[in-house]
Amino acid sequence: MRKQWYRLDNAALIFPAVMRKNWNNVFRVSATLKDQVDPETLSRAASDLVKRFPTVFVRLRTGFFWYYLETLNEAPPVEEDYAWPLTPMTRRKLKKCCIRILYYQNRIAVEFFHSVTDGTGGMAFLQNLTARYLALKEGIDIPPGGNIVDPAEAPKAEETRDCFQLCGAEVSVSRREENAYRLRGNPEEDFFRHIVTGIVPTETLLEKAHAEKVTVTAYLSAVMAEAVLARQKEDPEPGRRGHIKITVPVNLRKTFGMNTMRNFTLAVNIGFDPRLGEYSHEEICRLMYHQLAAETIRQKMAGRVTTNVELQRSVPLRLIPLPVKTLAMRLVYALSGESKGCLNISNMGQVSVPDSIGKYIERFDFVIGVQYSYPNNCSVVSWQGKTYISMIRGIRDSELERLFFTRLVEEGIPVEIESNRR
Amino acid sequence: MYCVYCGVKLQEGAGECPLCHTPVAVPADPGLQPEKNGAWSDRYPRAEKHSGKYLAIGLVTAIMLAAALSCLIFCLKRTGQAGWSGYVALGLALAWVWLVLPTLFSRWKPMIFLPVGFACTAGYLLYICAKTGGNWFLSFAFPVTALVAVMTLAGVAMMRYIVQGRLRLMSLLVIFIGLSFMLIEFFEHISFGTPMFEWSLYCVSVFCLIGLFLFVASFVPGMRAWLRRKFFF
Numbered sequence: 016m017r018k019q020w021y022r023l024d025n026a027a028l029i030f031p032a033v034m035r036k037n038w039n040n041v042f043r044v045s046a047t048l049k050d051q052v053d054p055e056t057l058s059r060a061a062s063d064l065v066k067r068f069p070t071v072f073v074r075l076r077t078g079f080f081w082y083y084l085e086t087l088n089e090a091p092p093v094e095e096d097y098a099w100p101l102t103p104m105t106r107r108k109l110k111k112c113c114i115r116i117l118y119y120q121n122r123i124a125v126e127f128f129h130s131v132t133d134g135t136g137g138m139a140f141l142q143n144l145t146a147r148y149l150a151l152k153e154g155i156d157i158p159p160g161g162n163i164v165d166p167a168e169a170p171k172a173e174e175t176r177d178c179f180q181l182c183g184a185e186v187s188v189s190r191r192e193e194n195a196y197r198l199r200g201n202p203e204e205d206f207f208r209h210i211v212t213g214i215v216p217t218e219t220l221l222e223k224a225h226a227e228k229v230t231v232t233a234y235l236s237a238v239m240a241e242a243v244l245a246r247q248k249e250d251p252e253p254g255r256r257g258h259i260k261i262t263v264p265v266n267l268r269k270t271f272g273m274n275t276m277r278n279f280t281l282a283v284n285i286g287f288d289p290r291l292g293e294y295s296h297e298e299i300c301r302l303m304y305h306q307l308a309a310e311t312i313r314q315k316m317a318g319r320v321t322t323n324v325e326l327q328r329s330v331p332l333r334l335i336p337l338p339v340k341t342l343a344m345r346l347v348y349a350l351s352g353e354s355k356g357c358l359n360i361s362n363m364g365q366v367s368v369p370d371s372i373g374k375y376i377e378r379f380d381f382v383i384g385v386q387y388s389y390p391n392n393c394s395v396v397s398w399q400g401k402t403y404i405s406m407i408r409g410i411r412d413s414e415l416e417r418l419f420f421t422r423l424v425e426e427g428i429p430v431e432i433e434s435n436r437r
Numbered sequence: 438m439y440c441v442y443c444g445v446k447l448q449e450g451a452g453e454c455p456l457c458h459t460p461v462a463v464p465a466d467p468g469l470q471p472e473k474n475g476a477w478s479d480r481y482p483r484a485e486k487h488s489g490k491y492l493a494i495g496l497v498t499a500i501m502l503a504a505a506l507s508c509l510i511f512c513l514k515r516t517g518q519a520g521w522s523g524y525v526a527l528g529l530a531l532a533w534v535w536l537v538l539p540t541l542f543s544r545w546k547p548m549i550f551l552p553v554g555f556a557c558t559a560g561y562l563l564y565i566c567a568k569t570g571g572n573w574f575l576s577f578a579f580p581v582t583a584l585v586a587v588m589t590l591a592g593v594a595m596m597r598y599i600v601q602g603r604l605r606l607m608s609l610l611v612i613f614i615g616l617s618f619m620l621i622e623f624f625e626h627i628s629f630g631t632p633m634f635e636w637s638l639y640c641v642s643v644f645c646l647i648g649l650f651l652f653v654a655s656f657v658p659g660m661r662a663w664l665r666r667k668f669f670f
Contacts, residue, residue: 209455254659
């Protein structure tokens with residue numbers, strides 16, 4: 016089969032350039048089934064999807080001016096899961112495949128290099144992989160619908176397009192903003208990632224958010240901001256104190272009414288400056304909600320997309336050879352890439368699948384990796400009445416998680432905690 | 438099973454609370470052992486083998502060796518002596534010591550590689566001095582190489598082995614680097630008879646200004662934090 020190749024979408028350009036030996040931008044989605052996973056059937060299911068998802072089964076290649084993705088003819092071998100999520104995808108591994116399909120006990124997990132797709136695209140792929148697996152394992156007929164597609168049909172053109180190129184505004188919006196307080200800690204020596212998942216009832220979480228007249232994302236961002244603020248107050252270096260800002264990735268598919276299997280997300284930073292005075296919980300909730308609403312309107316998002324796309328379209332910049340471009344991108348990223356937020360809260364929202372496969376699935380999880388300089392990150396997904404809040408960290412200290420989850424308990428939300436242990 | 442401190446519900450079989458690390462005690466079963474790792478495997482990722490590394494080193498060495506030998510053979514055949522090919526061969530050897538030799542070891546050991554590199558550089562300069570019939574090696578090349586070596590080693594040692602007060606030490610090093618330009622110009626003066634302290638004064642003023650800025654910043658937490666934020670890598 017002739018190999019296809021894809022340019023990296025606008026959001027994906029930065030990830031290969033800034034990756035390090037033991038860090039790169041990866042995320043993971045997983046489905047826990049009610050029965051033990053059979054690796055052979057899972058492998059067959061993955062192979063069945065290779066032609067249907069050409070932008071997912073890809074490897075990273077180096078061009079003279081840009082990196083690009085090349086389609087694979089075969090699915091990567093399924094592997095047993097590791098002791099922690101998101102083990103490094105090294106350059107060598109990315110040259111073979113940009114995704115990793117894992118299984119452990121009842122769980123099917125897929126880890127993606129972020130240049131391939133975003134959380135929404137990743138979840139759509141996982142649902143299809145799970146559906147195909149169940150179709151092979153249980154012999155059930157799963158009609159296409161929602162995110163589930165027919166594996167025999169050809170991929171749609173809209174799934175492979177770079178939507179960033181289609182939704183810009185006439186003018187760009189400045190990226191200038193204040194730097195945020197940086198969380199720190201003693202890193203784990205072998206790049207172990209601690210994952211603490213808090214399971215809360217979605218109904219109660221919604222009630223609490225609605226009582227504050229805010230959305231769940233704004234509410235969780237507010238609680239997280241309070242936890243970061245408490246950490247900042249304990250910081251022995253008062254000179255480091257600054258803005259408390261939470262980075263919230265926004266799914267642009269809904270904003271612009273477009274669909275794609277590539278990246279189509281833009282992050283906004285919402286927060287406040289605690290040096291201006293004390294804030295109550297209600298005030299923080301309102302601040303987060305209104306900032307999120309103001310930042311995510313379609314027009315502003317279009318302007319920000321234009322800012323990013325303009326650089327990619329600039330002819331002089333395009334003519335610069337890749338190694339020079341990579342150096343420049345690394346420098347820009349080091350100076351300003353991760354200085355605008357304290358940590359991410361990526362809320363995927365409610366996941367739904369057709370009833371025919373829903374009855375075989377226990378839960379879904381979504382985990383984003385730590386950034387190069389953010390030691391903590393948080394991701395959220397809801398499934399059948401429960402919300403799974405996964406907090407990952409690359410440091411030993413679990414104080415932020417403790418502050419965040421105990422704050423939820425204080426708010427009257429029951430929290431059940433799971434974690435991986437060394 | 439709940440954590441008495443955090444109030445969160447814990448996994449069955451948890452040995453301690455993952456948030457506050459309070460050990461779990463079950464009064465009904467004091468001998469209860471915690472489960473190993475719940476929903477997570479015990480599999481650790483394998484370190485990647487770098488099988489291609491030695492092949493690449495061998496290839497680079499072979500290319501350098503071939504270039505050096507062909508130059509030597511060509512020159513010896515044409516003129517009967519090493520001539521210019523000696524510079525090429527020793528230059529390639531010097532490049533190999535600086536660039537390829539450290540990659541043969543699993544870890545970069547600057548306190549070994551840097552003195553070796555500087556010693557070889559001094560040797561190369563001695564060769565050039567002897568071949569050209571000059572007498573600038575002892576009065577200029579050797580002291581300047583030694584000065585650069587000492588400064589580099591001091592900088593590397595500071596970054597690797599000193600944790601506290603790095604910025605202050607770095608500011609002093611920057612000032613010393615500035616002052617060392619005056620020393621270099623002094624050696625230039627006694628070797629080649631150039632005027633004393635002309636260009637070096639510009640270097641001294643720039644380096645001293647940067648050094649003083651860093652020195653002041655090392656005492657001001659706000660400036661220190663700004664520097665850390667701007668220049669992390």
